[in-house]
Amino acid sequence: MTSEPARSPAENAELALLLEVAGTPKPGNVDRHRDLPDLHFEHFLAGAVGARPGLERAAEGDPVGEAFEAAVSGMATQRGGNTQFGCLLLLVPLVRAAAEGDLSPAGVADVVAATTVDDAVAFYRAAEHVDVAVGDPPTGAEDLDLRRGADAEPAIRERELTLEGLMALSAPADGNAAEWVGGFERTFATAERVLADEGPVTDRAARAFLDLLADRPDTLVTIQHGEAVAREVRERAGAVEDLEQAEALAEEFAAEGINPGTTADLTAAALFVALERGLDV
Amino acid sequence: MTSEPARSPAENAELALLLEVAGTPKPGNVDRHRDLPDLHFEHFLAGAVGARPGLERAAEGDPVGEAFEAAVSGMATQRGGNTQFGCLLLLVPLVRAAAEGDLSPAGVADVVAATTVDDAVAFYRAAEHVDVAVGDPPTGAEDLDLRRGADAEPAIRERELTLEGLMALSAPADGNAAEWVGGFERTFATAERVLADEGPVTDRAARAFLDLLADRPDTLVTIQHGEAVAREVRERAGAVEDLEQAEALAEEFAAEGINPGTTADLTAAALFVALERGLDV
Numbered sequence: 001m002t003s004e005p006a007r008s009p010a011e012n013a014e015l016a017l018l019l020e021v022a023g024t025p026k027p028g029n030v031d032r033h034r035d036l037p038d039l040h041f042e043h044f045l046a047g048a049v050g051a052r053p054g055l056e057r058a059a060e061g062d063p064v065g066e067a068f069e070a071a072v073s074g075m076a077t078q079r080g081g082n083t084q085f086g087c088l089l090l091l092v093p094l095v096r097a098a099a100e101g102d103l104s105p106a107g108v109a110d111v112v113a114a115t116t117v118d119d120a121v122a123f124y125r126a127a128e129h130v131d132v133a134v135g136d137p138p139t140g141a142e143d144l145d146l147r148r149g150a151d152a153e154p155a156i157r158e159r160e161l162t163l164e165g166l167m168a169l170s171a172p173a174d175g176n177a178a179e180w181v182g183g184f185e186r187t188f189a190t191a192e193r194v195l196a197d198e199g200p201v202t203d204r205a206a207r208a209f210l211d212l213l214a215d216r217p218d219t220l221v222t223i224q225h226g227e228a229v230a231r232e233v234r235e236r237a238g239a240v241e242d243l244e245q246a247e248a249l250a251e252e253f254a255a256e257g258i259n260p261g262t263t264a265d266l267t268a269a270a271l272f273v274a275l276e277r278g279l280d281v
Numbered sequence: 282m283t284s285e286p287a288r289s290p291a292e293n294a295e296l297a298l299l300l301e302v303a304g305t306p307k308p309g310n311v312d313r314h315r316d317l318p319d320l321h322f323e324h325f326l327a328g329a330v331g332a333r334p335g336l337e338r339a340a341e342g343d344p345v346g347e348a349f350e351a352a353v354s355g356m357a358t359q360r361g362g363n364t365q366f367g368c369l370l371l372l373v374p375l376v377r378a379a380a381e382g383d384l385s386p387a388g389v390a391d392v393v394a395a396t397t398v399d400d401a402v403a404f405y406r407a408a409e410h411v412d413v414a415v416g417d418p419p420t421g422a423e424d425l426d427l428r429r430g431a432d433a434e435p436a437i438r439e440r441e442l443t444l445e446g447l448m449a450l451s452a453p454a455d456g457n458a459a460e461w462v463g464g465f466e467r468t469f470a471t472a473e474r475v476l477a478d479e480g481p482v483t484d485r486a487a488r489a490f491l492d493l494l495a496d497r498p499d500t501l502v503t504i505q506h507g508e509a510v511a512r513e514v515r516e517r518a519g520a521v522e523d524l525e526q527a528e529a530l531a532e533e534f535a536a537e538g539i540n541p542g543t544t545a546d547l548t549a550a551a552l553f554v555a556l557e558r559g560l561d562v
Binding site: 006007011014015018019022032033040041042043045046048049050052077078079200201202280281 | 287288292295296299300303313314321322323324326327329330331333358359360481482483561562
């Protein structure tokens with residue numbers, strides 16, 4: 001056996017997407033053993049493959065917004081719809097930071113701080129490729145509703161809103177945006193837990209998911225079912241002691257239509273950081 | 282929703298690798314629901330991600346042997362060992378033919394006919410990256426044993442053996458080599474069956490695998506267990522009427538250590554052709 005070259009940041013990001021969806025059980029999400037009614041494992045495989053050119057662009061130094069839009073556009077070349085929009089929102093700045101040689105909270109904060117109004121506009125264009133689940137915008141910011149897509153461009157430009165600024169507005173209601181403006185705190189902490197964990201990577205992914213879900217309410221669940229349900233979901237995840245118990249929770253969440261998708265996004269981001277920091281597959 | 286760009290040949294090849302391993306049940310092989318003792322689903326995910334740069338090189342017109350070696354080298358950046366050597370041997374000329382705009386038996390036969398002695402040498406170098414299961418070489422061709430790796434180079438050059446010539450020598454004992462020198466007949470026929478089939482792509486992959494296994498003895502099984510076992514494996518696959526019955530066969534093959542890996546390689550190749558011909562995921 002000869003020594004093999006390491007994977008590039010874009011390759012690790014794609015692999016993180018694949019390992020995330022393979023991790024099982026991840027209650028309420030598509031995983032190696034479960035599909036959702038119109039969203040299947042194979043859609044995630046195709047989404048990950050399609051996202052890679054955009055991830056490569058992030059590594060090469062293209063504007064973060066353009067790279068994100070390219071990744072989402074490629075991800076959308078499958079029939080399941082929105083498979084990995086949130087994952088990619090986290091991965092794009094992390095890939096950039098890794099390519100620049102500083103995959104740390106400070107390094108990715110620099111990437112976030114450097115985002116522009118054009119990046120924010122590109123983010124809205126990206127949202128036109130798939131249906132993204134979002135809550136209602138804050139009062140006074142109706143013109144920034146993500147569902148407006150590229151029609152929001154004049155409002156973004158008038159407010160001189162960068163992508164960082166947009167994420168700051170969204171952070172209270174969106175766990176991914178909170179990562180963006182909080183130095184990816186939960187991402188880096190979870191990556192270290194994954195590295196310290198043992199066994200197959202897909203089992204570590206499932207445990208990381210459960211820990212994150214028990215730690216804070218999933219904001220996608222909040223958007224879709226309200227705060228009370230999201231709190232209850234968090235409590236139920238916290239009561240799970242191992243992956244075997246999580247299997248039962250997975251059946252329950254599937255029956256109840258509970259989909260903690262933001263927690264899955266964070267899991268993918270943490271897997272990426274862990275891969276960059278030497279996690280062996 | 283905007284219209285999304287189609288996937289490139291290299292992207293479809295990587296996706297074919299992922300869909301192949303996700304297809305379940307594929308008795309005796311790693312699939313979405315089964316691992317082998319030291320070969321896990323996650324190794325195949327990492328192998329597919331790592332193979333892509335080599336597949337891109339095949340599409341870009343690099344020599345077939347170099348592209349194959351690059352794909353295998355990238356595939357080997359995981360701890361499971363030989364995940365997709367045989368798949369890549371089939372995919373590389375198919376990707377080249379697709380990139381040249383003629384993904385047909387004649388188009389891929391042209392690619393095969395154009396291979397050189399250098400391609401054969403690169404093929405042996407590729408075999409140094411992982412342990413490849415091969416039978417003993419024919420009498421009088423001991424110096425061409427694949428297990429010699431790059432040490433076989435002088436023998437290859439002395440015989441002026443092209444990669445096509447090498448595959449012709451190997452065809453009687455290796456189902457993948459037989460495809461190379463037979464216009465990829467089973468690959469194209471299976472691709473058409475996959476396209477005519479219905480339902481999730483991963484189910485179609487499993488049915489394609491079973492049809493192929495029932496059609497001819499798997500040559501990896503022959504190498505590992507002998508001709509009698511390979512014939513029996515073929516018969517048992519032929520007796521399976523649906524995926525539910527195949528689940529039982531998967532349990533049996535796992536218990537018996539039967540791994541019809543060449544049939545899995547052919548399935549991946551067929552999925553690639555089907556994707557290029559419009560199979561929707």
